[in-house]
Amino acid sequence: MAMAGFALDDRQRLDWLRLIRSESIGPRTFRTLVNRFGGAAGALDALPELGRQAGRSLRLCTPAEAEREFEALRRRGAHLIALGEAAYPVPLQAIDSAPPLIAIDGDPAALNRPCVAVVGSRNASAAGLKFTATLARELGDAGFVVVSGLARGIDTAAHQASLESGTIAVLAGGLDEVYPTQNIPLLDRIRQRGAALSEMPLGWVPRGRDFPRRNRLVSGLALGTVVVEAARKSGSLITARFANEQGRQVFAVPGSPLDPRAEGGNHLIREGAILCAETAHIVDVLAPMLRQGDLFGPVPFLAREGGEPPARQEALWDELDLPEVLPAPKLELESGFPQQQDVIADVPHRRLLDLIGSAPIAMDDLVRASGRPAREVSRILLELELEGVVQRHAGGALSRSG
């Protein structure tokens, strides 16, 4: 539930943006800092000293940088909604890594209707796509907004079939960095009755590791997540795992054991997910929940502006969510995820992959060796990275994974 009447003023919103855009500050650390220091402004003031105590300097987002993002969002007509504000989606607020700020393109009203996440394989079968389209249309008829990740395959089919009834695309990059680019026209249509949502800065080009991080928002917006087709180790299973950890229903569509695309769904069902063979199997579970009223209970861990700052700051460092604030892991949700391993079926992907070995190779060398345009190589590489078969090193060099 939102804090009654809670709303940031412009100055506070700018401070919130600065704090969450600062180095090593994730959603959990953000809330700890704001609550400790009586607001984002106090946290920003305290951070340099906290960094020094830890023996490193944290780069803070400057007021000018935050102003620029603010202004760019305003120009495109996007909304920047803060955790605890009335427009912030209640189910998302209930997850413990809820982003302090979400940027919305489209109709924010879609965010506060009951949602179901529909996710699955990029390399989906014709049958899987057909099932997804029926499911998404019928979920729309039943009054649910369909949430998905705008990926090729199942995600695309889910969005397309729910354009009229309402659908939300959660992006791994900034609102202006749509992946895959061929879904830019689809996203334009999604915005008409639904919304695009991102926690990342405008201009943020999504990297492979941003996708699993994003998946917690897909599941977190929804009462339940349906996995339609998924390999045993796939991003969809990450979404299902988040849904489960967030206390949401997990549904999975079964398939033949001889079909590798069914492995993930069948595995989830064995682990306790509800088998979904028709839309009623979802609606029959979720519709009664809607009549229950306050599903998510009080949210104990909001960021509160205007609290009393502490008298001494030295002892606080130990109370913070350390791994999030220390060196690399801005991406607190990344470790331990299964790799995404859809089948690499496309010939250009296969050819480029053949050029990449276990030793890192520079992007320039790869473009030269491939004889293809840099833009195309870059696009294929991101897809390979998403499949989990290629990893990116410092300086952008690439190697085979694992």
Added chain:
Amino acid sequence: MAMAGFALDDRQRLDWLRLIRSESIGPRTFRTLVNRFGGAAGALDALPELGRQAGRSLRLCTPAEAEREFEALRRRGAHLIALGEAAYPVPLQAIDSAPPLIAIDGDPAALNRPCVAVVGSRNASAAGLKFTATLARELGDAGFVVVSGLARGIDTAAHQASLESGTIAVLAGGLDEVYPTQNIPLLDRIRQRGAALSEMPLGWVPRGRDFPRRNRLVSGLALGTVVVEAARKSGSLITARFANEQGRQVFAVPGSPLDPRAEGGNHLIREGAILCAETAHIVDVLAPMLRQGDLFGPVPFLAREGGEPPARQEALWDELDLPEVLPAPKLELESGFPQQQDVIADVPHRRLLDLIGSAPIAMDDLVRASGRPAREVSRILLELELEGVVQRHAGGALSRSG
């Protein structure tokens, strides 16, 4: 568990055969009568008077008829094993409609190895058949005997893949009345390392309603039943229901919701069956049970020869399992079964079905109208009956079901 040292002498075995072959005597009534009257001989003596009390005459199997069946079984080298004897399969003994006598062709030793039932659609897909073959072979490798019903499709694939490791075919008719006839060569091979089993008299031609009745033996012989492909209303689901009622594990192989052959399996999984996508999903559950020792506990309801006959018989009628002894239902297990409705895909079946309406038509008229040989019409009719789309009336006339 068998009664220690329990074995019938020739005279008792003949009486048991006479009693179970008498009109309206099913397995439950058999046991009630034997235990009430101190043995089968006493029950046979008492039956005419019991029938008179109920206002009807029960036709008893004569000693000569039983002798003839005895002799015919002996000639073909078959074994006639009584409930409670050491060779009687322990799991089958534990079901409350265990047949008092089972006829076995082949190796009776196969009956006392751990069994898994593998059943499914007659109109199976290539993928379903392939999965079944792998499953049955791997179950054999894991030490299990595969039990099935010798039907076309999944049953046939299950038997074929377990010929070397051991397989049991449970027949709906007598041992000499094999259905379908094209599986006679397969049954000959099954008998070499496994067995054919029937509770029906030699010469008994199976009717549609004998198949669901038979299915309780398929599940009853096994620690668990696996349903590979099955329509929503199919004989395989009857077997699964029996397995469940008998306290055995039910496994089901999932499939695409768009495949009608997966409906039954998916439905079973939603109802609590264990999703089976690989052989280990079965073995991991059943293998530990084998190490447990006495799985089925004491069987309280064996038929005991040599008890004291009661002083007065009049009051006993009310204690009997009446529906079984009264008019038609020799086939006590039949009522309330779902119809078997596999797809009627074959052209000859479809053509014959078109000739049959809701008003019963005589077999002779049907043969004439179809222009096909009586033998072929008869074979197709049985299949239609098995599909549940045609029903047989008194005198052999036929009509559409439902």
